[in-house]
Amino acid sequence: xxxxxxxxxxxxxxxxxxxxxxxxxxxxxxxxxxxxxxxxxxxxxxxxxxxxxxxxxxxxxxxxxxxxxxxxxxxxxxxxxxxxxxxxxxxxxxxxxxxxxxxxxxxxxxxxxxxxxxxxxxxxxxxxxxxxxxxxxxxxxxxxxxxxxxxxxxxxxxxxxxxxxxxxxxxxxxxxxxxxxxxxxxxxxxxxxxxxxxxxxxxxxxxxxxxxxxxxxxxxxxxxxxxxxxxxxxxxxxxxxxxxxxxxxxxxxxxxxxxxxxxxxxxxxxxxxxxxxxxxxxxxxxxxxxxxxxxxxxxxxxxxxxxxxxxxxxxxxxxxxxxxxxxxxxxxxxxxxxxxxxxxxxxxxxxxxxxxxxxxxxxxxxxxxxxxxxxx
Amino acid sequence: xxxxxxxxxxxxxxxxxxxxxxxxxxxxxxxxxxxxxxxxxxxxxxxxxxxxxxxxxxxxxxxxxxxxxxxxxxxxxxxxxxxxxxxxxxxxxxxxxxxxxxxxxxxxxxxxxxxxxxxxxxxxxxxxxxxxxxxxxxxxxxxxxxxxxxxxxxxxxxxxxxxxxxxxxxxxxxxxxxxxxxxxxxxxxxxxxxxxxxxxxxxxxxxxxxxxxxxxxxxxxxxxxxxxxxxxxxxxxxxxxxxxxxxxxx
Numbered sequence: 001x002x003x004x005x006x007x008x009x010x011x012x013x014x015x016x017x018x019x020x021x022x023x024x025x026x027x028x029x030x031x032x033x034x035x036x037x038x039x040x041x042x043x044x045x046x047x048x049x050x051x052x053x054x055x056x057x058x059x060x061x062x063x064x065x066x067x068x069x070x071x072x073x074x075x076x077x078x079x080x081x082x083x084x085x086x087x088x089x090x091x092x093x094x095x096x097x098x099x100x101x102x103x104x105x106x107x108x109x110x111x112x113x114x115x116x117x118x119x120x121x122x123x124x125x126x127x128x129x130x131x132x133x134x135x136x137x138x139x140x141x142x143x144x145x146x147x148x149x150x151x152x153x154x155x156x157x158x159x160x161x162x163x164x165x166x167x168x169x170x171x172x173x174x175x176x177x178x179x180x181x182x183x184x185x186x187x188x189x190x191x192x193x194x195x196x197x198x199x200x201x202x203x204x205x206x207x208x209x210x211x212x213x214x215x216x217x218x219x220x221x222x223x224x225x226x227x228x229x230x231x232x233x234x235x236x237x238x239x240x241x242x243x244x245x246x247x248x249x250x251x252x253x254x255x256x257x258x259x260x261x262x263x264x265x266x267x268x269x270x271x272x273x274x275x276x277x278x279x280x281x282x283x284x285x286x287x288x289x290x291x292x293x294x295x296x297x298x299x300x301x302x303x304x305x306x307x308x309x310x311x312x313x314x315x316x317x318x319x320x321x322x323x324x325x326x327x328x329x330x331x332x333x334x335x336x337x338x339x340x341x342x343x344x345x346x347x348x349x350x351x352x353x354x355x356x357x358x359x360x361x362x363x364x365x366x367x368x369x370x371x372x373x374x375x376x
Numbered sequence: 377x378x379x380x381x382x383x384x385x386x387x388x389x390x391x392x393x394x395x396x397x398x399x400x401x402x403x404x405x406x407x408x409x410x411x412x413x414x415x416x417x418x419x420x421x422x423x424x425x426x427x428x429x430x431x432x433x434x435x436x437x438x439x440x441x442x443x444x445x446x447x448x449x450x451x452x453x454x455x456x457x458x459x460x461x462x463x464x465x466x467x468x469x470x471x472x473x474x475x476x477x478x479x480x481x482x483x484x485x486x487x488x489x490x491x492x493x494x495x496x497x498x499x500x501x502x503x504x505x506x507x508x509x510x511x512x513x514x515x516x517x518x519x520x521x522x523x524x525x526x527x528x529x530x531x532x533x534x535x536x537x538x539x540x541x542x543x544x545x546x547x548x549x550x551x552x553x554x555x556x557x558x559x560x561x562x563x564x565x566x567x568x569x570x571x572x573x574x575x576x577x578x579x580x581x582x583x584x585x586x587x588x589x590x591x592x593x594x595x596x597x598x599x600x601x602x603x604x605x606x607x608x609x610x611x612x613x614x615x616x617x618x619x620x621x622x623x624x625x626x
Contacts, residue, residue, distance in 0.1 A: 001483070001490035001499075008478035288474040291435060292535075293463030294491035295456060370435045373474055374426045374547055 002298070006305035009282055017310075020274040024314025024350060025321065027267020032322035032346055034260035036336035038253060040329075043337060044179040045246050046239045048113070052122045054091060054207030055216050056223065057238045059231050064249075065242040067111050067180055069204040071096055071196065073230065078206055080226045086214035087223075091121030092203035094192040097182060101161040102152025109182040110151070112162065114192020121207045124186040129156050130171030136188055140170035146331060147183035148172075162195040179246050181333060208232075264353055271314075271357035275307060279361035283368065290370040299368075303361050311354035315347055322346075379410040382465075382542045382575045383432060388441035390427050401427040403598040404441070409543060409575035414566045414588060417579045419595035425579045426547065428595065432577065433466050433545045434458045446542055463492050467536030467574075469546035469565075473528040475520040481507060481531045482516040488535045506538035507531070510564060526557030533564055537572070544568065546578040550585060562588040 010017055048066045049057075058081060063069040071094060081090045094114035101107045115122045117132050124132060124142045135142050139159075143151055153160055158169045162185065171186075178184055193200055210219060216234065223232040233241065247253025279286070286299050322338065329336040390402040401424045409415055409432075419425050430436040431443060434450055437458070443450045445465045450458060475484050485503035494502070507513055510530040520528050529549060536544050546565060550558035562578075566588040569576040578585065586592060586606075594602040 001487050004483065005476070005479070005487065008476075012478045284474065285476050288470070288476075289487075289491060290459065291433070291462070291468055291474075292488050292491055293459050293461075293466070295459055298491055371430050373435075373468070373470055374430060 002301045002305050003309075005302050006309055009278060009302070010306050010309055013278065013281070016274050016278055020271055020310050021314045021317060023267055023270025023274065024310060024354070025318040027263045027270070027353065028315055028318025028346060028350060029321050029325065030263030030266070031260045031349065032318065032338065032342070033325055033336055034256050034263060035342055035346075036322070036326060036329075036338055037334060038247075038256040038260070039337040039339065039342060040335045041179055041247060041252065041256065042243060044177045044334075045242050047176065048095075048122065048184070049235060049239045049242065051125055052093075052207055052235070053120050054209050055235060056208035056210070056220055057233045057235065058090070058206035058208060058223065058227065059233060059238070060204075061229060061231055063205075063231065063241075065245040066095060066238075067097065067178075067182070068245070069095055071193075071198045071202045071204050073203045073206060075201050077227050077230055078203070081206060081208060081223055084219065084222050084226055086211050086219045087208055088211045089119070089209040091115070091119040091207040091209065092189060093122055093205040093207060094189055094196065094198070094202075095204040096192075096196050096198075098162050098185070098196055100151055100183075100185065101163075103158065103160050104152050106152065108150055108152075109180075110162070110185045111178060111180065111182045112185050112187065112192045112195055114187055114189045114195075116189045119189075121209075124171065124173050124176070126174045126176060127171050128174045130169075132171065134170040135186060137168070137170055139166055139168045140187065140191075141167045142171035142173055142186040143169055143183060144173045144176045146174075146177060146333070150183060163197060165195050167195070177333065177335070264349065267350075268353045268357050271307070271310060271354055272360050275303065275310070275354075275357050275361045276364065278306065279303060279364050283365070284372070286365050287368050287370050287372045290368055291373045296366060299365050300362050303358050303365065304355065307354035307358040307361075308351065311350045314354075315350045318350075319343065319346070379412040379573070381408045382411050382446055383409040384444045385428075385432060385438075386442050386444075388428065388431055388438045388443070390424075390431060390436065391439045392427070401598055402431070402438070405595070405598070405600055407432070407593060407600065409577055411542070411573045411575050412569055413590040414569040414576045414578065415591045415593060416585055416589040417577060417593050417595060418581065423595045424598040425595055429545055429547055429577070429579050432543070433468060434461045463539070465542045467539060467541035467544040469529070469532050469536050469544065469549050469578075471548035471551045473520070473525075473532045473552070475528055475531055475535075477520050480517050480519055481512060481523065481527075481534075484520070484531055485535045485538050489538055492539055502538050503534075506534035509537065510534045524557070525553050526560055529553060529557065529561050530564065533561065533568070537568060537574075540572075542575065544574050544576045546576065546580075548580055548582075549578055550580065550582045555584065558582065558584055 060070045060072040078090050096112055098110055098112045099107050100110040117123050134140055153169055156169055160167055220232050326336045326338045385407045388402050388405040391398055392401050393399055417425050431438050482503055485506050486499045489499040489502055510533050512530055549561050562585045565576050568574055592604045
């Protein structure tokens with residue numbers, strides 16, 4: 001009967017139900033979009049690090065993020081690292097911002113990522129046109145399909161310039177986006193150095209691949225002692241540092257999380273308001289229940305069931321809209337990501353929000369005087 | 377043969393309000409209710425009828441004095457313990473019926489059984505049986521808004537009856553009803569007291585109800601001022617014909 005009574009109370013006043021559901025729906029969509037954007041941004045920031053093949057990153061001291069590492073490492077550091085027990089390979093990477101000159105005029109900022117495929121350190125992935133090996137052609141680069149317009153090119157074979165050097169689109173990837181809005185341009189290690197005009201042996205990072213069974217933390221300490229002027233970071237540390245730089249130092253992540261919290265607060269207030277007024281309207285009925293001998297727990301369960309039902313209906317409607325927004329954002333510069341984990345978390349958040357919203361209504365009925373049934 | 381006492385109140389004093397507004401609503405009331413009897417509690421407005429009903433129904437606790445229902449006393453019980461006592465021993469009938477407008481007649485009765493923690497099958501069987509007993513077997517799926525005042529009050533009687541309480545307390549059960557329905561409900565309460573061995577107490581102003589009472593207790597200014605026990609021969613012992621009105625309508 002608890003669920004029956006909760007359903008009847010909810011649907012008794014359709015307008016109030018609609019207001020409740022709109023509150024939850026608004027909240028769910030806002031939180032889903034904000035957290036989806038956060039996940040999307042996070043993915044863009046860490047993809048390069050996650051797709052890399054190496055347990056440790058050797059970076060110039062103070063490198064803030066993947067894109068901002070400088071090109072300061074020399075073969076001396078690489079050889080010192082190779083001499084450390086447990087190191088299988090040390091793969092050089094060159095990463096830096098560079099100006100891309102569009103064939104039709106104008107320019108845009110890009111991030112050159114130079115790495116040799118045979119080193120198996122960091123290769124372009126999700127190649128949908130052309131091939132990885134075609135990048136090795138004298139002027140070859142790979143770009144992401146979503147940035148073709150920004151780069152002023154249409155597809156494979158189109159030509160542009162980085163600095164004063166001509167490059168040709170030889171491969172196209174899909175889904176490799178950049179949080180900085182500067183598209184990644186994949187090329188070989190030496191061509192990257194050429195495009196960026198840096199000394200032919202300098203690198204931005206050294207990716208350390210280790211012998212299986214090696215104690216990573218121990219190796220890291222060893223490398224730190226051998227290379228006092230650089231930093232040796234685990235993959236997780238470098239990922240966190242990049243996230244910290246782009247999401248938190250810039251305030252972008254705080255804005256996204258803040259938006260999500262705001263959505264939750266607004267939803268909570270709306271649901272609390274409607275649940276409270278619903279409870280107030282049904283106060284005589286709850287007093288009658290109390291007079292009939294119902295425990296206060298029974299009445300609390302009715303209110304919580306109302307809150308729970310509102311949560312489930314609001315969640316389903318909110319998620320439908322949120323998923324439409326997710327699909328629409330797929331090919332935008334900042335795609336929204338919805339994962340099963342986020343969907344489950346949103347459901348739990350909705351239940352929590354509605355349960356919190358029920359507190360004021362529960363406090364109201366806790367003070368109910370069953371003697372009021374005689375004063376009607 | 378005298379019926380057993382199921383509810384006994386002794387020297388009940390109840391003070392209401394705070395400070396200068398504090399008033400003594402009951403000034404040492406003693407009253408016993410016996411199984412199988414319909415007792416009327418009559419008195420003018422402000423005499424303490426409803427306060428006494430609330431105390432007998434374990435909704436209010438007395439400032440002093442004691443209330444015993446069967447072998448249990450309400451002294452020192454918490455609100456939750458009082459609710460438990462109400463669940464097990466008391467059935468209420470209210471002046472304004474207090475039915476849940478969003479529930480059908482059947483669901484209204486079943487709800488009163490559900491709060492007692494009964495299982496689904498038991499609540500269904502008992503709710504149907506109680507509604508049948510008050511002549512509303514044909515109104516199981518009707519909502520209160522689609523029922524007459526008399527029918528609604530009979531649903532309230534069925535709700536009070538369904539849990540087989542020791543005591544049924546009715547607050548002005550005929551006040552909102554026309555003459556015919558008022559008589560029907562009183563006949564029903566008298567029949568319930570007699571046939572089911574319940575103690576029934578009805579607070580009322582309505583002189584039409586006298587004929588159905590085994591006993592009439594008068595209260596004024598917070599005190600019992602008189603009690604009439606009606607001889608069996610003078611009572612309106614006509615059995616309530618639950619089908620009479622339906623036949624008339626047909």
